[in-house]
Amino acid sequence: xxxxxxxxxxxxxxxxxxxxxxxxxxxxxxxxxxxxxxxxxxxxxxxxxxxxxxxxxxxxxxxxxxxxxxxxxxxxxxxxxxxxxxxxxxxxxxxxxxxxxxxxxxxxxxxxxxxxxxxxxxxxxxxxxxxxxxxxxxxxxxxxxxxxxxxxxxxxxxxxxxxxxxxxxxxxxxxxxxxxxxxxxxxxxxxxxxxxxxxxxxxxxxxxxxxxxxxxxxxxxxxxxxxxxxxxxxxxxxxxxxxxxxxxxxxxxxxxxxxxxxxxxxxxxxxxxxxxxxxxxxxxxxxxxxxxxxxxxxxxxxxxxxxxxxxxxxxxxxxxxxxxxxxxxxxxxxxxxxxxxxxxxxxxxxxxxxxxxxxxxxxxxxxxxxxxxxxxxxxxxxxxxxxxxxxxxxxxxxxxxxxxxxxxxxxxxxxxxxxxxxxxxxxxxxxxxxxxxxxx
Numbered sequence: 001x002x003x004x005x006x007x008x009x010x011x012x013x014x015x016x017x018x019x020x021x022x023x024x025x026x027x028x029x030x031x032x033x034x035x036x037x038x039x040x041x042x043x044x045x046x047x048x049x050x051x052x053x054x055x056x057x058x059x060x061x062x063x064x065x066x067x068x069x070x071x072x073x074x075x076x077x078x079x080x081x082x083x084x085x086x087x088x089x090x091x092x093x094x095x096x097x098x099x100x101x102x103x104x105x106x107x108x109x110x111x112x113x114x115x116x117x118x119x120x121x122x123x124x125x126x127x128x129x130x131x132x133x134x135x136x137x138x139x140x141x142x143x144x145x146x147x148x149x150x151x152x153x154x155x156x157x158x159x160x161x162x163x164x165x166x167x168x169x170x171x172x173x174x175x176x177x178x179x180x181x182x183x184x185x186x187x188x189x190x191x192x193x194x195x196x197x198x199x200x201x202x203x204x205x206x207x208x209x210x211x212x213x214x215x216x217x218x219x220x221x222x223x224x225x226x227x228x229x230x231x232x233x234x235x236x237x238x239x240x241x242x243x244x245x246x247x248x249x250x251x252x253x254x255x256x257x258x259x260x261x262x263x264x265x266x267x268x269x270x271x272x273x274x275x276x277x278x279x280x281x282x283x284x285x286x287x288x289x290x291x292x293x294x295x296x297x298x299x300x301x302x303x304x305x306x307x308x309x310x311x312x313x314x315x316x317x318x319x320x321x322x323x324x325x326x327x328x329x330x331x332x333x334x335x336x337x338x339x340x341x342x343x344x345x346x347x348x349x350x351x352x353x354x355x356x357x358x359x360x361x362x363x364x365x366x367x368x369x370x371x372x373x374x375x376x377x378x379x380x381x382x383x384x385x386x387x388x389x390x391x392x393x394x395x396x397x398x399x400x401x402x403x404x405x406x407x408x409x410x411x412x413x414x415x416x417x418x419x420x421x422x423x424x425x426x427x428x429x430x431x432x433x434x435x436x437x438x439x440x
Contacts, residue, residue, distance in 0.1 A: 001026075001027040001028070001090040001091070002027060002029075002030070002088055003027050003028070003029045003030070003089060003090065003092065003093050003120075004030050004032065004083055004084065004088075004089040004092050004117075005017075005029050005030065005031050005032070005093040005095050006033070006095060006109075007031070007032075007033040007034070007095040007096065008033070008036065008096035008097050008102055008105055008106075009033055009034070009035065009036070009296075010035075011296060011297070012095065012127065012296070013031045013032065013033040013095070014031075016031065016095060016122070016132055016136070017031045019132040019133050019136070020136065023136070025136060027090075029093070030083065030088075032080060032083055034096065034105060034106075034109065036105065037072065037108075038071065038072055038073040038077050038105075038109060039069040039071055039072055039108045039109060039112060040069060040072045041068070041069055041070075041158065041159075041162050042067075042068050042069065042070055044062050044166055046070070047064045047068075048062075055170045055173070057174050057175075060171055061163070061167045062166060062167055062170075067158075067159050067162070071112075080109060081113050084110075084113050084115050084117065085115050089117060090117075090118070091117060091118040091120055092110070092117050092119045092120070093119075093122050093139060094106045094107075094110075094119055094120070094121050094122060094142065095122035097303070097305070098121075098123045098363070099150075099303070099305060099306075099363040100150055100153055100154040101154065101305070103147075104154035104155060104157075104158055107151055108158075118141075118142075119142040120139035120140065120141060121140040121141075121142055121144075121147055122135050122136065123138075125302045125303050125365060126295065126299065126301070126302040126303065126370040127295065127299050128299050128370045131370070150363065160184065161183065164182065164183065164184050165181070165183050168182035168187070169181050169182045206233065207235075208231040208232060208233055209231070209232045209233075209238040210222065210230050210238075211232070211241060213245075213249065213411070213413065213418050215411060218409065218422075219420065220249075220409065220411045220419055220420040221418060221419055221420070222241075222416060222417070222418050223418070223419055225416075245416065246413055248413070249412060249413040250413075251409060251412075252412040252417070253408075253409070254408070254410075255408045256405055256406070256407050257407075257408075258403065258405055258426070259403070259404050259405075259406050259423070261401055261402040261403075261429075262354065262430075263393075263396035263397045263399060263401070263429075263430040264393070264396075265309040265310065265354065265355060265366070265397075266310065266355060266367065266368060266393060266394065266397065267366055267367040267368075267389075267393050268307050268308055268366060268367070269288065269291070269304055269306055269367065272287060272304070272386070272389065272390065273288065275389055275393075276385070279385070279389065280382075282386075286382075287386060288304065288305075290383055290385075290386045291304035291367070291386055292304055293383060294386060294387055298379065299370060300369060300372055300374050300387055301368070301369060301390055302364070302365070302366075302367055302369075303364045305364070306364035306365065306366065306367060307362050307363070308360060308361050308363075308364060308365055308366055309366045310355060310357045310365060311355060311356045311361070311365045311366055312358050312365055313350075313356060313358055316349075316350035316351075317350065318371070319346060320340070320346065321371040322368060322369055322370065322371050322394070323336055323339055323346075323395075324371070325369065325370075325371050325374065326374075326391060326395070327340065328373070329374065329388075329391065331388065332391060332395055332433060335395050335399065335432075335433050336395065338399075339395065339398040345398055346398065349397055352397075354397075355397045367390055368390065369390055369391050374387065392434060395433055396434075397430075399429060399432070399433065400429040400430065401427070401430065402427065402429040402430060403425075403426040403427040403429060404425055404426055405426055406421065406422075406423040407422050407424070409421075
């Protein structure tokens with residue numbers, strides 16, 4: 001049998017073909033690639049003259065009877081169309097990115113061409129040779145329920161974006177007399193920014209005073225025993241309150257509590273972007289671009305455009321292979337050795353729903369290091385920074401929790417209460433991998 005494999009980008013097509021040439025695949029495959037989105041939804045005026053300029057309120061909402069696409073990159077489209085309509089192939093392999101956007105990119109082209117050939121899905125979470133070979137040997141029929149739902153959601157989201165953007169942009173522009181673009185993501189995000197800006201502008205600072213008592217070996221903060229309030233809004237009242245207090249206090253209660261903090265969940269793209277911004281000041285776009293290189297070219301990270309922070313159970317079984325590839329990284333080698341030497345620890349983590357949960361995995365699982373041995377010297381400083389963030393987060397889930405003993409002392413001074421809190425370190429746990437000290 002003969003198959004036509006369509007990848008989302010030429011680089012991925014080359015990677016898959018390279019693995020295919022070295023393995024024993026039963027069918028003959030021809031490889032071609034798209035260039036991302038090569039089609040785009042038609043503009044309103046292409047559906048109806050009445051929806052063209054000048055814009056009019058009375059034609060809103062504009063709802064096409066059937067959504068249609070235009071070809072944006074004609075040479076690539078022609079190459080794909082010629083191959084699909086050639087009659088040479090028994091089935092097509094959809095090797096666009098394994099996710100909702102990849103489904104939209106492939107099926108917008110496939111449906112536009114209109115030639116019905118059976119489709120199988122190549123689904124891989126990274127581009128390492130092992131994963132590619134496994135994906136080729138386990139192609140998924142596109143009629144599988146999980147794929148049909150994903151396909152439908154990708155198409156409906158594109159339609160919804162069009163309906164929302166085209167209609168609301170025109171409605172608000174016509175009402176205000178100013179060109180104001182609206183979008184599913186852009187508009188609510190802008191709304192959040194505006195709301196926060198108004199809160200900042202309208203914020204009116206108010207002075208307040210607190211009373212702290214020095215009990216020689218420790219200090220305590222006054223609090224209202226009925227409301228738990230600690231602030232005085234009138235300085236004179238605070239001073240009057242202090243003047244009436246006795247000079248000595250009596251310890252009324254001491255409470256000690258053990259606090260345990262487990263490693264955070266794994267990285268989604270958003271979590272990685274937030275951590276990279278906090279650690280290095282990288283913008284969200286910059287972090288995504290670096291992660292994409294580490295996924296696509298360096299093959300060191302799994303698929304980065306994920307909303308999930310969890311691993312599926314079937315991948316959790318492969319964890320030792322992913323860990324093994326990290327043991328020569330000097331910064332974390334001692335932690336990797338500790339984890340690899342404790343099979344029980346690995347098994348417990350692999351069954352811990354805080355990190356491994358099939359129900360919380362969306363299109364893709366959390367971002368983790370692949371099972372490729374990293375050549376750190378070949379990475380740029382920025383690539384190394386992002387890679388190590390992912391490596392440390394991944395390793396941290398196998399390490400002990402951060403444990404402290406928190407002590408609370410309540411001191412009574414003539415019926416008034418003062419609270420003192422403090423904590424002592426019991427176990428630095430997973431925080432040790434970040435070279436942090438106890439933050440007393």
